[in-house]
Amino acid sequence: MKKILLSIALLISATASWALEVECTPGNLANLIDDTSITSLTVTGQMDARDFMFIYNDLDALTIVDLSGATIVGYSNHTQPLFNNEVDYPENCIPPMSFFGKRITEITLPAGTRAIGMAAFAGCNQLTNFTFPEGIDSIAAYAFSGAKISRLYLPASVKFMGKGAFSNITTLSLATITPDSPMEIPSCAFEGCTSLNNVTIGPNVTAIGDRAFKGTSRIYNFVFSNGNNITHIGKEAFLGSRISNFNFEATNITDIGDWAFAQSKQVSATIPANNSHVGKGAFYYATELTSYVPNAACDTIAEFLLAGTAVSNNVTENTQVQHIGKYALYNTPITTLTLPSTTAYIGDQAMAGMIDLQELTSKAIEVPELGEEVWLGVKQATIPLKVPQDSYEAYSTADQWSRFLVWSEEEPHGIFGDVNQDGYVSASDVTCVYDILLGNSTDFMDTADVNGDGVVTAADITCIYNILLGNENVPGRNKKTFDSNDIIFADGFVIEAGKTHTMDIEMRNSAQFAALQLDITMPQGLTINNVTATSRTSNMAMGFNEIEPGKWRILVHSATTINGNKGTLFNITVKADDYFTGNETISIDNIIAVEPTELVHEIGDVDVEVGTTTGVKDINIDTADNGPVDVYNVNGQLLRQNIERSEATTGLPSGIYIVGGKKVIVK
Numbered sequence: 001m002k003k004i005l006l007s008i009a010l011l012i013s014a015t016a017s018w019a020l021e022v023e024c025t026p027g028n029l030a031n032l033i034d035d036t037s038i039t040s041l042t043v044t045g046q047m048d049a050r051d052f053m054f055i056y057n058d059l060d061a062l063t064i065v066d067l068s069g070a071t072i073v074g075y076s077n078h079t080q081p082l083f084n085n086e087v088d089y090p091e092n093c094i095p096p097m098s099f100f101g102k103r104i105t106e107i108t109l110p111a112g113t114r115a116i117g118m119a120a121f122a123g124c125n126q127l128t129n130f131t132f133p134e135g136i137d138s139i140a141a142y143a144f145s146g147a148k149i150s151r152l153y154l155p156a157s158v159k160f161m162g163k164g165a166f167s168n169i170t171t172l173s174l175a176t177i178t179p180d181s182p183m184e185i186p187s188c189a190f191e192g193c194t195s196l197n198n199v200t201i202g203p204n205v206t207a208i209g210d211r212a213f214k215g216t217s218r219i220y221n222f223v224f225s226n227g228n229n230i231t232h233i234g235k236e237a238f239l240g241s242r243i244s245n246f247n248f249e250a251t252n253i254t255d256i257g258d259w260a261f262a263q264s265k266q267v268s269a270t271i272p273a274n275n276s277h278v279g280k281g282a283f284y285y286a287t288e289l290t291s292y293v294p295n296a297a298c299d300t301i302a303e304f305l306l307a308g309t310a311v312s313n314n315v316t317e318n319t320q321v322q323h324i325g326k327y328a329l330y331n332t333p334i335t336t337l338t339l340p341s342t343t344a345y346i347g348d349q350a351m352a353g354m355i356d357l358q359e360l361t362s363k364a365i366e367v368p369e370l371g372e373e374v375w376l377g378v379k380q381a382t383i384p385l386k387v388p389q390d391s392y393e394a395y396s397t398a399d400q401w402s403r404f405l406v407w408s409e410e411e412p413h414g415i416f417g418d419v420n421q422d423g424y425v426s427a428s429d430v431t432c433v434y435d436i437l438l439g440n441s442t443d444f445m446d447t448a449d450v451n452g453d454g455v456v457t458a459a460d461i462t463c464i465y466n467i468l469l470g471n472e473n474v475p476g477r478n479k480k481t482f483d484s485n486d487i488i489f490a491d492g493f494v495i496e497a498g499k500t501h502t503m504d505i506e507m508r509n510s511a512q513f514a515a516l517q518l519d520i521t522m523p524q525g526l527t528i529n530n531v532t533a534t535s536r537t538s539n540m541a542m543g544f545n546e547i548e549p550g551k552w553r554i555l556v557h558s559a560t561t562i563n564g565n566k567g568t569l570f571n572i573t574v575k576a577d578d579y580f581t582g583n584e585t586i587s588i589d590n591i592i593a594v595e596p597t598e599l600v601h602e603i604g605d606v607d608v609e610v611g612t613t614t615g616v617k618d619i620n621i622d623t624a625d626n627g628p629v630d631v632y633n634v635n636g637q638l639l640r641q642n643i644e645r646s647e648a649t650t651g652l653p654s655g656i657y658i659v660g661g662k663k664v665i666v667k
Helices: 004-017 049-058 387-395 428-436 459-470
Strands: 021-024 041-048 064-072 106-108 127-129 153-155 174-177 183-184 198-201 205-208 221-224 266-268 291-292 336-337 357-364 385-386 405-408 481-484 487-489 500-508 513-521 525-535 540-547 553-563 564-578 583-596 600-603 604-610 627-635 638-644 656-657 663-665
Touching: 041 049, 106 127, 183 291, 385 387, 387 405, 428 459, 459 513, 459 553, 459 583, 487 604, 525 540, 525 553, 553 564
Parallel strands: 021 041, 041 064, 064 106, 153 174, 174 198, 183 205, 198 221, 266 291, 336 357, 357 385, 385 405, 481 600
Antiparallel strands: 487 500, 500 564, 513 553, 513 583, 525 564, 540 553, 583 600, 583 604, 627 638, 627 656, 656 663
């Protein structure tokens, strides 16, 4: 029992020694405290910087400090600096770093305090209760950085706040800053305050500095009380914050710094008329930003400005934009974009990934200069580009621009390739052109000339295929047409009335073709019964029709190609009736072959000689007169050279040949 009573007595004695109240004279606090393990200290009287230095150096156990009855007087010593190597410490000011890193949980400052020095309470990670004295007007840099206060009501008397004054206070949830005099929220002021979710700004706040609210990942409400006069938002001011409702229209902002709202939750931004600068990446990956409206005088869309946002409105229309920086609109869902006549430059990948883009208009007479891969990943081949009429040729041949479906402003509005005018480019448009070419329809003649070369041909079908497949560098207007060295040929043949004959249409071509059309005019007494594909065209769509009496059109087309080689394209079954008299010519003309790039080859006409067996059925090779001969078809094409007469026609299909200068029939 005695031991227990002794322990209680010692505990009471110790507790009494931990709390101390002293009346101080300037520089004398150290002489008034014998036990430096005290946890609670109340000071009355007068203090200066030397007394704060004693607290900083010696009172490590201190948790509660009450200076409400004290007065801070000035102190200077130019031979012995104290805090931060400073030599002058003004009156009514808490010296810099005076409580830096201390374990204090509660402090009451002198009523007359006017300023708090740099980092005075920085690192006080247990300081939860703090009340500013009335009349305080200055809070220096990092004054409360890393403290543990949860709510901040900054007195209206404050005129100055230093860099990072309340940074990294992870417990701070509310901040009200409504000064009576103009004041800037400085750089890094609330950076890293990860629990901050309510901020109220008064009308006398004139600027928000660099990184002021960076990383405030829980700001849900940013409220301007009674309007505002903010003119400047610094670099990274709200980077990574959850701010969503900053009202730009209600401000007088003239400058928004680089990355100011990057990765924030801001949902819209209408830039005021007096704004002259929106910095690089200002809204970079602010993924919930759906609308961005620059002012009419805007001349620059800065690098990375709207990259990764959800902005879908026409952000350059009705502006004076001259320069669009690299990645400026990267991965945005913009569907329609109008570049003003002032546009002169678009930077690297500025519009890359804009996969929702449906229509682009450039009003610039001179084709704007481009950086690298401006529209990387965009299916330009499916997107109309509307340009000034006088600039049509320049855009059509300019690097990257020519990949769009270039239209001039004077042409009727419509979707390039939408032949049947249903609002879409689809396989039905291929069918429209197909029917027109085969003479089955005259509907949509005006829109069937997709490539704008003045005629409807297989090239227009290929153009639609390229639009549907989104092929780069292909769909365009007025693609080049030229005479080709490629040839179509067919052997002459003989036929009797009532009989049929299979005529092989062959082709030797160096290029690859995606479409082919040709017209075949048959003499009286001959008709086409059927056309069948061969291995060269088996994967292609094929059609034929008598487009006028005695004239058939054959059309093959596909997204695949006819390889560049020689061989039979298709077989034509020809039938003779009693009106066929023989010694006639089948004419093959209007031969058009189209490369996948829509380059058109006009191939020379072909005549095929056709006879009857009458009068020539007894012509045979004189096998007795052996020796080397040359073999030609009736078109004069050399088939075999310097071959033994006995083998001259071996393996040749039925028809008429010139063997050694004599006409020979092979049955």
